Amino acid sequence: MTDRREPSLTIVSVLYGGAAVLESTLPTWRDAVEASVEVVFVDHSPEPLKAHLDLESWARYVWNPDNPGFAAGVNNGVALAESERIFLLNPDVYLTRSAVESVMSLPDSGPYSVALRTDGIDHLGVEYSWWGFCRDRVDSERFLIGPSGGAAVFSTSLVRDEVPFPEHLFAWGEDAEWGLLLQSRGIETRALEEITLDHIGGHSVANPAGQRLKARLLVRNRIATFRRMLSAPAKCFIALPFFAAVAANGLRKVRQGTSAAYFRGVMQGLSMEVPAPATDRISVRQWRRITGRRVK
Structure with a gap:
């Protein structure tokens, strides 16, 4: 009897709806993975996506319709991993065999940030503005806070035992707070620039309800991270420009029709x-x- 070999890489992905998009992207995953790579899907959709997509024949699949949020899904997926190296990847990304091989050939488990291309724009990880807003890092000369939750490589033990993803944020901005947690521990993220993966993006906010949810949660989480992660002197240092930016962004939300949700998120972030x-x-x-x- 042959002993079962542990995988050398685990791809973890958190799912929420978007079956039509995943019908396009996930076949590229199936073609890209090899026997030494396991895939773990954590599905938070109200109805299981496995009813619409062939997932269980080639991946491990867990359905949790209670939807505790992206960060909790990542932590759950990492807890289920059987390898010591995680490739966290959004499901609306097209995967290639060469990308998987590049991740597997890395000299260590990072953390690394992997480049994505969304709407023709390349972005690699997360950065922070000086006034305290997280955003995609499109300028390679900006400091890399940490990897984007859309494409990251890290050790299983880093998330399982040391720095789990911040579950209290639920969705939007939790990868940025995770990056600050890494920075506070002196853990630097390196950029994996050899590969760039095409990313569809936006399918979770393609309707007005999704746009309102993002408007509320993103500002809520920015304020919560400001409160949680900065020292008292650092809060005083950026408080004025930070809250001025929060107010200015609120004016843009008026034009976008999401201002009620946005200012509800402001109050939630403060309380x-x-x-x-x-x-x-x-x-x-x-x-x-x-x-x-x-x-440099």
Whole structure:
């Protein structure tokens, strides 16, 4: 009897609806993976996507319609992984065999940020503006806070035992807070620039309800991260421009028709309970460093 070999790589992906999009992307995953790669899908859809897509014949599949959020889905998927290296990937990304081989050939488990191309724009990880807003990192000279939740490589133990994804944020911006947690522990993320994967993007906010949800949760989470991750001096250092940017963004939401949801998110961000980080908060000196230009 042959002993079953543990996989050398686990691809973890959190699903929520979008069956039509996944019918386009997931066949590329099936073609790209090999025997030493396992795929773990954590499905938070109201109805199981396995009823519409062939998932269980080539991947491990877990359905949780209670939907505890993206961060919880990542933590759950990592907990189920049988390898020591995770490739976290959004399901609306086209995967290639060469990309999988590149990840498997890395000298260590990172963390690394993997480049995505969305609407013709390449972005690689997460950055922070000096006034405290997280955003996709499109300028390679900007400091890389951490990997995007859309495409990241890291060790299983990093998330399982040391720095789990922040589940209290539910969705939008949790990868940015995770990056700050890594920075506060002195864990630097490296850019994996050898590959760029095409990313559809936006299928979860393709309707007005999704746009309102994103407007509410993103601002809520930005404020919650400001409250949780910055030291008192750092909060004072950026408080005025940070809340000025929150207000200015609210005016844009009026034009977009999502202002009610947005300002509800502002109030929630100011009042929600945020857990104390199990590490030091970001100091003014650290903030200056990680929001400036990258030093080569």
